[in-house]
Amino acid sequence: MARDGAQDSHQHQSLMYPYGPDVGDTKNPKSDDGTSPMISTAVPFTFYGKEHNKLFVNNNGVVSFGVNVSQYTPDPFPLDAGSPFVAPYWGDVNNEFGGDIWWRQTQDPKLLSRCTEDINQYFPEVPFTAVWALVATWDHVAYFGSASKKTNTFQAVLTTNEKIAFIMMNYLDIQWTTGIASGGDAKTGLGGTPAQAGFDSGDKTNYYNIPGSRTPDILNIASTTNVRVPGRWVFQVDEFVIGVTTEQSDCLV
Template identity: 60%
Template sequence: GLLYPFGPGAGDRSTPREDDGMSPPVALGRPFVFYGRPHRSLYVNNNGVVSFGVGVPEFTPHPFPLPGHRPFVAPYWADVDTRRGGDVFYRESRDPELLARLADDLRPAVAPGDPVPRPTWAFVATWDRVAFFGAAGKKVNTFQAVLAMDDVTAFIMLNYGDIQWTTGISNGGDPHTGLGGIPAQVGFNSGDDVHYYNVPGSRTPAVLRVGHTSNVGVPGRWVFRVDRFTATEGPPPATTETAAVTQGPPMATRATSMKKEEEEASYICG
């Protein structure tokens, strides 16, 4: 009941059914202001990310903040493979009914003294029953990101349906349960190397329960105002992995797809 309408009946387009795929660049009818910068286009990435300026084919989630000026929202950054099941839908909307519902649902996220949101534009991206890379069972996830703007404020809403897996096999996950290894990342990265937010439980087994947690008192829903600089955490723990990421090595992409395919073939063959 948390998710906004989606699918062909709602006028959605869909991304290609492929591993590590994404939409073409989507030109927006109005700029979306994300951490002080207006963005006029975005990508909807199969691996659980909505990104600005550049697509995100990487299948291994890294903790925020990321180096390299890469602004994006991660409702559930993990190794999705829609060839094995599911669809990724998206659309822009100015539908009055949708905007009225958004106005009501955003109200709990407004701090005292801040203007009441009155959205005039929205973008809805939905990952519907998507499988993970190397899946040998029927575990699927459903989740959604909603971007909303009025003349003053910009918000991001993350909605969660049934979350059944956290990890694909290339990141150490079990092919039957989709658990273990490096679990999914949830949050957003501003792209300025400073401001970011990791939803509690990200990249730990606890992310499986993101559909039962909230920052607005509605289990399965997280809402953030993102036009200005807020919701920045302290620095992440200084682990070996964090230090490596801070130095900016290339993240895993389809350039390493041969490794993914070899892992999958090895599992299938025995």
């Protein structure tokens, strides 16, 4: 049994794209409900028909386009505000209590080759060669009001060939769902209004709530998938395409 656990841990670790200071990442400031500076992208990222070249990596588990997001209690998609964003795990992170948020945009050939290989595997019918990627990682982040050692590690990867765009969300270890300002328990990080995962284009038409969002089941997101790889969700987002096949509902594990 221990060997199986080690194999499972290795599998989940291998899902994560490299991150941290060794690969040139920038680290967000220690700030409750904080964000990165505005990031001007080297190439446009098309999100449901709209090209974006400015984004933010927000501490509360969101990559947003055009404007930063400080809201800590998640709302279900579609949002009324109309601000487009990707939410690998939208909840009340507080990196002052623990953990770091790392990000980089890159055109490194090795990283882009990995993006291309992954997307070609999951979307074999879509001709795609990555020319740019953003890797944002929430590494062992704590929740607001934490009275425990529970942390979450997850990641969002955005990649494009300047026309076709994909988002990938990787989950290494999820131990909490809710900060105390969202009704969670300080000792468990559970209860209240749990985290939301998915994306929202801002047009009230194109959006997706990953199953379990804003319910206690989101704690198990590292065991679910739409590409038959537990702990990974991948979507084409330049136009409305959910999952990769008509068998998506059979891919959840």
